Amino acid sequence: MLHFIRKSIGLKTLTLIAGISVVVFTILIGVTTQRQYDGMLGQMDTALTRVSELIKLATDGPMLVGDDDGTKAQFALLAKRYPDTQVYITNFKNNITYSTRTGTVRKDVEDVFSDPSVLALTEKAVKTDVHEGLLLKEGGKSFMLRSTSIPNDDSCHHCHGSSQPILGQLVVVKDVTPMVAGIHRQVLETVAFSVGGLATLICIVFFFLRKTVIKPVQEITEASHRIAHGELETQFTVHSQDELGKLESNLGEMVGKLKEQLGFSRGILQGMTTPFLVTDTEGNVTFTNKGMVDCLCELGDPDQHVGKTVGEFFYNDVSRETLTHKVLANRKAITGVEVEFTDRDGETRYSVLDSSPIYDLDGNLMGAFTVCTDMTEFRRQQRLVEEQNSRITRAAEAAGAIAVQVSSASEELSAQVEQSSSGAEEQRSLTAEGATAMEQMNATVTEVARNASNAAEMAGKAQDVAKNGVSVVEDTVRHINDVARQAESLKTEMGGLADKAEGIGEIINVIEDIADQTNLLALNAAIEAARAGDAGRGFAVVADEVRKLAEKTMSATRQVVDYVGSIQESTRRNMAATEEAVKLVEQSTAMAGESGRTLHSIVQMVVETADQVRAIATAAEEQSAASEQINRSMEQISRISSETADAMNQSAQAVSDLARLAVDLNAIITDMRR
Known part of the structure; x- marks a missing residue:
């Protein structure tokens, strides 16, 4: 009762x-x-x-x-x-x-x-x-x-x-x-x-109070009960102009203000995209948003997690003490706390938590408000940047070693090119001398042919002419022997030049491999820097400079390759021409010897002078043609030697540029290491 x-x-x-x-x-x-x-x-x-x-x-x-x-x-x-x-x-x-x-x-x-x-x-x-x-x-x-x-x-x-x-x-x-x-x-x-x-009095007073006081109070109670359970659309009906009527009117205005403030607060809470949650004084979740649910890889709507403890919500452990419990116990805000936890998908996540107690207008503790900043992607990018930095460092070290090798190879190549250039100059000089000798030999052969023709007409003077022919043939043999020696020396020099050109080709291949690897490393560094975003912008600039240097190196290397190819091709042609010249010189030497023997036979066998003179004339004509061929070959050798010398000078300049680029590359890598 x-x-x-x-x-x-x-x-x-x-x-x-x-x-x-x-x-x-x-x-x-x-x-x-x-x-x-x-x-x-x-x-x-x-x-x-x-x-x-x-x-x-x-x-x-x-x-x-x-x-x-x-x-x-x-x-x-x-x-x-x-x-x-x-x-x-x-x-x-x-x-x-x-x-x-x-x-x-x-x-x-x-x-x-x-x-x-x-x-x-x-x-x-x-x-x-x-x-x-x-x-x-x-x-x-x-x-x-x-x-x-x-x-x-x-x-x-x-x-x-x-x-x-x-x-x-x-x-x-x-x-x-x-x-x-x-x-x-x-x-x-x-x-x-x-x-x-x-x-009678009690009934009258009770019915009066019931109509004027109790019933309005009951209606106010029922309406306030519905409002307390969230039915904010409930209206207060004003029945009178007395204090209860004013109370109903004031309560209606109060509910309107409350709806406005709650709508404002709820709008702010629902409009926040940052993951957060609100708890009561016992550490139970009273409100959270979709961002927090997605951050934890939870299933369902945020309302389905209302009533859980923070430990259960975050770690699936009901009894676990969390940052929110510390804030509620100490009644002080705690910010900037980074936590690591495993979400429902089994992935490790990183978050920075900022939690603060919530008080009502009277200063009574209502709960706590916790904001969660997801740092998982940032930590992942940070690890990627660190890995990229490590790879860039390793690439820089490798590029540094390659730059040292390029510099060393460039110095060696420069020395070889300089040596080849000297050989080419010497070859050009010898070729010029050989050309002069061949011109002299050509003139001599022409003279022999003319003399042989005259000998056919001057059979009577065969002995004198034969003596002169012996002397001329001896000079010819001597000059041909000189030409043979010079041609053999030219052949040897051209062989050395070919070997050196092949060595330059091998070094150029090494430089091309180094440039390709440097370019590849620069491209990889640029890709990794692009993935890192703003944090890798500096590395992207360095990688771009390295790539440009690698492209310059490859361009210079291609020029050197072209020049060396030209040198090698010219050297091969010179070798072929020189070998042909040697053969012709050998033939000329043999023919000159045969001419000498023939002239000696002329002295002894004047009777056979006419036939021998015709044979000599024929041989002289052939020798004249061979001399012309040798002269043309010597001109070609001289021209090729000049081209080879010019190519060697250009190669020396390219190798010098390559060495300078290697030094610049090494300096950039040194800056990268810093």
């Missing part, structure tokens, strides 16, 4: 009104009844006092003259006339001397009355002057008893003397049962009317 009363303002109001009304009416009824009772007792006491005085007046006459029979006659008359009244006179010893009940005469009061209050009053009345009354109940009836002391007046001294101040007492007992019953009826009527009035 008390439980229902505590939960209902109507029952509380009804109980309060009923309680107050019952108490007030009970007090009023009690006071009224008591006043009526006291009034009735007062009236009865007054009436009994008058009766006592009348009885005393009626009995004083015979008693004053000592007329005992007259006194008894008066008491008998009173008993007959007032059967509902008992009259007793006692002496100072409380012994009854006269009574309307003859059976009680000469008895003590205590033998007639058993009520202690009566005995006490009668005992008091014989000692002091008393005029008191009291109400008795005995045998289902009500009696009014009045005790009046009888003082020892002067008129009594002649019989009783003056020793006793109180001679006795007059006790009058009247049956007041009808009067008491009337009082009881009045009291019951008063109570009945009071209860009826009380019930």
